[in-house]
Structure formats: structure tokens, C-alpha cells
Amino acid sequence: xxxxxxxxxxxxxxxxxxxxxxxxxxxxxxxxxxxxxxxxxxxxxxxxxxxxxxxxxxxxxxxxxxxxxxxxxxxxxxxxxxxxxxxxxxxxxxxxxxxxxxxxxxxxxxxxxxxxxxxxxxxxxxxxxxxxxxxxxxxxxxxxxxxxxxxxxxxxxxxxxxxxxxxxxxxxxxxxxxxxxxxxxxxxxxxxxxxxxxxxxxxxxxxxxxxxxxxxxxxxxxxxxxxxxxxxxxxxxxxxxxxxxxxxxxxxxxxxxxxxxxxxxxxxxxxxxxxxxxxxxxxxxxxxxxxxxxxxxxxxxxxxxxxxxxxxxxxxxxxxxxxxxxxxxxxxxxxxxxxxx
Amino acid sequence: xxxxxxxxxxxxxxxxxxxxxxxxxxxxxxxxxxxxxxxxxxxxxxxxxxxxxxxxxxxxxxxxxxxxxxxxxxxxxxxxxxxxxxxxxxxxxxxxxxxxxxxxxxxxxxxxxxxxxxxxxxxxxxxxxxxxxxxxxxxxxxxxxxxxxxxxxxxxxxxxxxxxxxxxxxxxxxxxxxxxxxxxxxxxxxxxxxxxxxxxxxxxxxxxxxxxxxxxxxxxxxxxxxxxxxxxxxxxxxxxxxxxxxxxxxxxxxxxxxxxxxxxxxxxxxxxxxxxxxxxxxxxxxxxxxxxxxxxxxxxxxxxxxxxxxxxxxxxxxxxxxxxxxxxxxxxxxxxxxxxxxxxxxxxxxxxxxxxxxxxxxxxxxxxxxxxxxxxxxxxxxxxxxxxxxxxxxxxxxxxxxxxxxxxxxxxxxxxxxxxxxxxxxxxxxxxxxxxxxxxxxxxxxxxxxxxxxxxxxxxxxxxxxxxxxxxxxxxxxxxxxxxxxxxxxxxxxxxxxxxxxxxxxxxxxxxxx
Numbered sequence: 001x002x003x004x005x006x007x008x009x010x011x012x013x014x015x016x017x018x019x020x021x022x023x024x025x026x027x028x029x030x031x032x033x034x035x036x037x038x039x040x041x042x043x044x045x046x047x048x049x050x051x052x053x054x055x056x057x058x059x060x061x062x063x064x065x066x067x068x069x070x071x072x073x074x075x076x077x078x079x080x081x082x083x084x085x086x087x088x089x090x091x092x093x094x095x096x097x098x099x100x101x102x103x104x105x106x107x108x109x110x111x112x113x114x115x116x117x118x119x120x121x122x123x124x125x126x127x128x129x130x131x132x133x134x135x136x137x138x139x140x141x142x143x144x145x146x147x148x149x150x151x152x153x154x155x156x157x158x159x160x161x162x163x164x165x166x167x168x169x170x171x172x173x174x175x176x177x178x179x180x181x182x183x184x185x186x187x188x189x190x191x192x193x194x195x196x197x198x199x200x201x202x203x204x205x206x207x208x209x210x211x212x213x214x215x216x217x218x219x220x221x222x223x224x225x226x227x228x229x230x231x232x233x234x235x236x237x238x239x240x241x242x243x244x245x246x247x248x249x250x251x252x253x254x255x256x257x258x259x260x261x262x263x264x265x266x267x268x269x270x271x272x273x274x275x276x277x278x279x280x281x282x283x284x285x286x287x288x289x290x291x292x293x294x295x296x297x298x299x300x301x302x303x304x305x306x307x308x309x310x311x312x313x314x315x316x317x318x319x320x321x322x323x324x325x326x327x328x329x330x331x332x333x334x335x336x337x338x339x340x341x
Numbered sequence: 342x343x344x345x346x347x348x349x350x351x352x353x354x355x356x357x358x359x360x361x362x363x364x365x366x367x368x369x370x371x372x373x374x375x376x377x378x379x380x381x382x383x384x385x386x387x388x389x390x391x392x393x394x395x396x397x398x399x400x401x402x403x404x405x406x407x408x409x410x411x412x413x414x415x416x417x418x419x420x421x422x423x424x425x426x427x428x429x430x431x432x433x434x435x436x437x438x439x440x441x442x443x444x445x446x447x448x449x450x451x452x453x454x455x456x457x458x459x460x461x462x463x464x465x466x467x468x469x470x471x472x473x474x475x476x477x478x479x480x481x482x483x484x485x486x487x488x489x490x491x492x493x494x495x496x497x498x499x500x501x502x503x504x505x506x507x508x509x510x511x512x513x514x515x516x517x518x519x520x521x522x523x524x525x526x527x528x529x530x531x532x533x534x535x536x537x538x539x540x541x542x543x544x545x546x547x548x549x550x551x552x553x554x555x556x557x558x559x560x561x562x563x564x565x566x567x568x569x570x571x572x573x574x575x576x577x578x579x580x581x582x583x584x585x586x587x588x589x590x591x592x593x594x595x596x597x598x599x600x601x602x603x604x605x606x607x608x609x610x611x612x613x614x615x616x617x618x619x620x621x622x623x624x625x626x627x628x629x630x631x632x633x634x635x636x637x638x639x640x641x642x643x644x645x646x647x648x649x650x651x652x653x654x655x656x657x658x659x660x661x662x663x664x665x666x667x668x669x670x671x672x673x674x675x676x677x678x679x680x681x682x683x684x685x686x687x688x689x690x691x692x693x694x695x696x697x698x699x700x701x702x703x704x705x706x707x708x709x710x711x712x713x714x715x716x717x718x719x720x721x722x723x724x725x726x727x728x729x730x731x732x733x734x735x736x737x738x739x740x741x742x743x744x745x746x747x748x749x750x751x752x753x754x755x756x757x758x759x760x761x762x763x764x765x766x767x768x769x770x771x772x773x774x775x776x777x778x779x780x781x782x783x784x785x786x787x788x789x790x791x792x793x794x795x796x797x798x799x800x801x802x803x804x805x806x807x808x809x810x811x812x813x814x815x816x817x818x819x820x821x822x823x824x825x826x827x828x829x830x831x832x833x834x835x836x837x838x839x840x841x842x843x844x845x846x847x848x849x850x851x852x853x854x855x
Binding site: 208209210211213214216217220221223224226227228229230231 | 654657658659660680681682683684685691693698699700701702703704705709712713714716717722725726727729
């Protein structure tokens, strides 16, 4: 048996390298690494405001990350989180004026469901293209990201533009479909509950349903499907629907909880980070919220570095990249140590 | 005994010597205190049941695994391999049971792969062609460097593997189950090649379950059981029964014969004018018509690639036929094509020829592997909700009923040896009380004891009234088990005829007819 001490040593080594590599760049920028890490960790984890912002960013990251995890479990690489988030948000904003007249929790619920449906429709389209024509979902989702971005640019200057027709943004959604603030004096909204519920639902789906089982079978070995009589095409479409739907839900949550209207840069580029979130969680839904918090630290920490330590914020992307690499290295080393015969 | 068997010189020192090799995976000892010597020009046979530790030992020699204890001496000097590349550099080549070729690449590209001589950045395929082509010519092996490996038959793929190993000029060549997938002709060709290599002073180690492979071609045999060498012997004057006793440690129960049918046979599948196309559009099955009856074993034989695989995939609901009709005489059957899940529910089970590709999920536990083909059963799947407890109990029962050697229902499939994986597949497929069993090469690559077990199980199902379609490359097996036999050649089916009314020669002739 490999010693636990060896594993521990390896863990410490990796943590040290995570700290050391970005330190070189911080030194090169003429700043003190200690001050930088102090600012980064001090603000994000030790202040109320900082941590609240981390949670705010972790909400969409969790939802999209769960979507990525669903797809990856089935061996489908959904890189389209950003596009699905945008389309989900557009769909729910488009119907928001009608939902506003509904009783309070019902309108909000419908708002979220429409967001899920919007992202899900875009995802299902990708799944169908793949199942029907064998289209590569990576390429299709990346391309659709640009289509969705252009769609957003158009709708906020066209059909969904605010009534004054001055600013490139949509009308504000009715207050009745907004997600209420959950923690006073912060932006933490009830989307947190949505993210937690989605996490639990997905855990149950993976563990206890026939659909979750089929998904893991085709993810493990696609060629088994015809032998076992599993309809892998249908499973692919279903999976992309759920995966895109979760990203779309994230879009609706961002609108209902934070922005209350569509604007050019509301999407925040969470899609790519969500892939790292899902992979670092090893596609385990219960771990996704925690890795999402980690990436929330990077998002919020970037601002803190610039503000408090006067360090150019791209340093935080170097830290983020180092963490991902270190995780991969750790994973590879652990895998090698326990490689099957 | 066999003439022309090369005589190695046992003078001087052995080419390779293993001293006290031990290797454990977790708590299981795969190898225990193994001593072994191989001499230049020798063909050494290694026998043992599935899971006896043969493959582990060979992987240690070939540098894929490093031993926990013990040492490896090459020409009397201790060596330590940290990768297959080291072993290859030291002159050890290995051809694995499951080929390590890349299907989408050409033969030349596969041979060049991982071999620095043919260039690190740019490949020097022209000089590869010249040198390896010359090597192939001296050995009398035909090779087309430009064909994609996917397009080759299994036998041809194996020749590419061997050629790749030989292109690195090894002094020792290890062949793991080289004949498992070969036809009789290909098998004879392989052993001619091996004898030729041995004459050129190369040492060859052959692992095989087929006792004939060892008896006819090796001078010495080493027998392994549960990780240890239990016997080693010169083969002169030994017969098949001696070898069986050495491997199993006892005499095997006789294989069940084919008693006369007690019940009147009724058709279970009627196939009319069935045509199946491959994914690339070529005709695989060309207008097949026949019936499978109850209480019978219908043997189907043919040289690989003549449409048998596609016939079976069409009958078991894995692919849709291009035209023709398949009617299943099962209760509740509907018209039209049905997928494998539907057919299983009706009582048709399938033991596929490529276990790793179709029948198992290596990295998932046995419970998942079991549930995979029983997902439609209310017992395990209640309106979309899994009942894991019920699956677990069923798997535990299946493991003990079929004597599958496994740590438990939660063990990963990859932890089981090949023979135990096959037993598990059998247990799983028989669990739905099938009326029709389609079994493709069900004993391929298994040891003698497991082969006897699998055959007994099939014959038991036959006695209970099931109809069994047995696809086998082993004519001996067809003759021992089948009531009727059909032959496939170039997509057309010949027969079926009663085995008692035909001869091996006839069938062999039909197999090669165009």
C-alpha cells in the first residue's frame, strides 16, 4: 500500500507550487506576494462583503457546473454554457411582462422554468444535431455561443429594448418575478436556494434513477448501448436538454436575482469556468457547489487584488490556471498510484 | 512427437531469468515467488487458468508493471524496467491478447508509433516500409502498409502486432493468447512463423489456454495456479490429459454430449431472406433463411468476416436489417424491428463475441454491469427509480450460483479475470430465463475448466427447452455441442444440416467456398 504520508507530502507539495508559481509573477510585477495573497484571501474569505460576493458568483457557477457535469457524465462535451445561459435569460425576460401579473411565487417560478426551457431548447438542438447527423457538439456549442451573444446584442437594441429606446438594455422585469435578497446588506439572493435544490435533485437523479444510470452507462462505454438496448440518441438529446436547461436556469436566476434586466455584459463568462468547476468536482453534483465557491474566490479576488494591493488583476487568472494545473497533476499522480492492472 | 520443433541449446546461461518475482494488487497476490528461465531459441509454453497470474507475469517482463519483490536477469545481468520502452530497448517484445493498435491509423503508422527510429517529429515512413517490408518478406508475411487497421481482420491485425514487435529486433517475444481469435489456417501460419523465429535463436514465450498450442509447438511448459508456478515439465511424451491434470490439478468432468431430444422441437426464430449491411454500406448478410428450433444447439461457423457477426447483431436487435424478416416465436412479440432491451424482455439473451466492447463496463461495479441489461425489469426499476438493494441481492446470488470469483457485488468488473467476467456475463444473461440464447464464441480465451462450465450451462439451458444459436470458430466445439450446423461464407448461409449427417471436411470445405 502507498503510504498516507506520501499522499500528504504530495498534497503539501502541490499547495506550495500553487502558491509559488503566481508569486513569481507577482514579484515580476514588483509587488509583494504576501500582501497579494493577504488581499486575495483576506477579502474573499474573511470579510462579510467579500464572502457574500463569492457566494453570489458561486450561484451561477454551480448551476452551469451542474449542467456541465450532467453532459460530461454521458460523455458529451457541452462547452455552450454561456450561450445557453444567454438564451435562457432572453426567453424568461421576453415573457416576464405577462408573468408579472401572476401571484407572487408562481410568476417567479414560471420565470425560472422558462429560463430552463430556453437554455434546454438550445441544448436539445445540439443533442439532436449530434444524434441525427453526428455533429460534433464541441464545435456546435462554441459556435452557438456566438449566435446567442449576437442574439442578445440584437434583442436589447430591438424587440426587448427599454421603453425609452435610448440605452442598449431591456426593460426591467416586474418586481414580482425578482428573486428576493436572502441575506441583508448583501447581494446574496434566493437563487442560492435554487442552486442548492438543483444540486440535491441532480444527486438523486444520478444515484437513484434509471435515467441517471443510462447516462453513466453510455458515458462509460457508448458501444454497450445497442447491446443493452439503451436508446443512446434519445439519452443524448435528454441530457443536452437538462445540461442546457441548467445553464438557462442560471441565466434566469442572474436576471431575477441581480441584474433585473438584460444588458450586454450580464453573462459574465461563467461558461468556461463552469467546465473547470465540474471537472474539479469530478462530476459529483455534491462537490460542485464547493468548487464553484473556489472559483467565486477567483472572480471576487481579482477586484480585491487590484484595489487593495495595487496588483494587476490578471494575476488572479494566473493563480486560477495554476490551481487547475495543480489539480490535474494531483489527479494524474493519484491515478497513476492506484492504476488498475 | 512433432517434427521440426527447434531444439534450443540449454548450455551456457538462459536469456532471461526470473528470480522470486512477487506482485500484489491491494490484498490479492497476483504473483508469488515465481522462478522462470527462458533460453535462446526456445519456445516456452505457459499454461494456467484465467486469473492464474500469467498476464501479470508477462507484463512484468515486458516492463508494464514492476515487481514488488524479486529480480529479472537478462543474460545474467540484473535489469529493471520502468516502462515498456525500456524492455523493448533491452530486446523484449510483447503481443498482447487485446491488441494495442490504433484503428484509425494505417499499418505503417501503427508500426512507427512510439519507435524513435522512424523519426520523432516527421515520420520516415519510406525507410520504415523498406526495412520492415524486408523483414516481412524474409518471414514470408504479406503486409499492406497503407491499409487502415480498422479494415483488417483480426488475424491480419495480429500479424501487424507481431511485425511491430519484430521490427524492434527483440531477443524475446511474448505472445499472450495468440490463437484465441485465429482460424485454423491462420493458427498454423502463426506457428510456422514462430518456429522460424526460434530457429533464428529468438526465444518465444506463448501463453495459451489451448492445450494443443502448447503440446504441438513447445518444448517445455510452465504451469501456473493462483499466482505461483506449480509445475514445469518437458513436453516430450506428454498428452492432452496430462496437461489438463497439470493445469486443473484433477480430472475434469466429461463434457456433456448431445442426448436425443426428448421433446418435439418447435421453431423459436424464423429468418426469411434476411439482408444486413455494414455501417459502410457493404453487404454483410446476403439473403439468409433458416429457423432456430427449441431444444437445440444450432452451430454457426465460418471464417471471421463472412457475415456471422452481422447476422447475430441483427438477430439480437443491435442493428436493423436492410431487408427480410425475422420472426421470434415468443409470447407478447410485436411485428417489426425490436431493440435488444425489448427482445430480452421477451426471452432472448445474447452473449456477444466482443465482451469488452459490448457486454461489460470495465470501470463500473458488478451491480451496474448486471443492471445494464435488466433495466426494464420492474424488480429493479420502479417507474424510473432504481432499487439498488434488489440489484445488489440478485448480483450476490448470481455470483455464488455461477461460481464467479469476485470480491463482492461492488467489485469493479476490471478486477475480475477474463474467465470470471465471462461467467458473470452468462449469469446475467441467463437471469431472465431465456427461451433463445445467442452465444458468440462463448468460450474464446477461457481456460479448460471455465470452458467446461460454460458448455455445461449452455447444455443445461438446451435441456430445459431453450434454442441456442452458437457461433464458434472452433469446429471441435460445434461438433461436441451442436445438433445442427450452418456455415456462413461471403454473407451467404449454407445449411443448417444435422451434425450427424455431415463431416468436418464438408464444413471446412463450405467455409472456404466462395
